[in-house]
Amino acid sequence: MTAKALEGRVFELWRRFQALPLDLQTDVTRMRENLLSSEVKNEVFAVRAGSTTTPNIATASGDAVLRVIEQKVAEDKAISRSKGYAAKLADGLVQSGFLAPPKDSTALEGFPFDAKRSSFVGVDPGLADPGFTSVWSAREGAIQAGTLQRQRSGFLARLMGSTEPCYVVANDKSKAVFVFESDVALQTLDTLDVASEATVEFADELRHGVKVSTARNTETFGADSKEKQEEWLNSFINAGAQYREAFNVADTAKIQSFYELK
Incomplete structure (x- = not known):
């Protein structure tokens, strides 16, 4: 569908992700898989319990996400180690629909992962409450x-x-x-x-x-x-x-x- 038909930040971010170099998209996918591994997921994300009318919400601090990214970049020789690449990977996690951007942000990149008390909500199917539909889960189709x-x-x-x-x-x-x-x-x-x-x-x-x-x-x-x-x-x-x-x-x-x- 055209950008005109699909308005809103989730779709704008997804279009930005699709415009990234293929190598960067691949590395973002690797990072998503790493963050969803049981050990890393339990270390980075905290789940705030919801209710029958509100979803459980998985949140992670921006600096915790950056630490995991930087560690993975240091360990995985297949991932670029160029300056600023970890920040691009972090942005890619938001652009691809793994993490939600700050609620009031209209930015498509440069998200404040290193800001004091920054927090990001997990909206990937591996993190989000399956009993509720978010804009991210309504994107496909x-x-x-x-x-x-x-x-x-x-x-x-x-x-x-x-x-x-x-x-x-x-x-x-x-x-x-x-x-x-x-x-x-x-x-x-x-x-x-x-x-x-x-x-x-x-x-x-x-x-x-x-x-x-x-x-x-x-x-x-x-x-x-x-x-x-x-x-x-x-x-x-x-x-x-x-x-x-x-x-x-x-x-x-x-x-x-x-x-x-x-």
């Missing part, structure tokens, strides 16, 4: 990702307004639509299974609105333009939802048939 407005309902709508921003990933591989609080979230706000009996339609409730409905739940999203509205509608269809034509005479001009969108 994603066909559309980006920020949308999400319709609130009930008391929250009266208290905080009718909409809130959210980060949405439409995934063709898992046949699901994942709703997150942000583009680096470790768990979903909602998941819509669109593998069967799911519908999608244009929605009047929000500007440039799209509604996805399943037997279990319904979400209404607002895009920032008509073009984006149609892109998201098409992505939800491609992820598995069936197009449901909204029979609203006032909106007939903006409705495209299912076959036109495929």
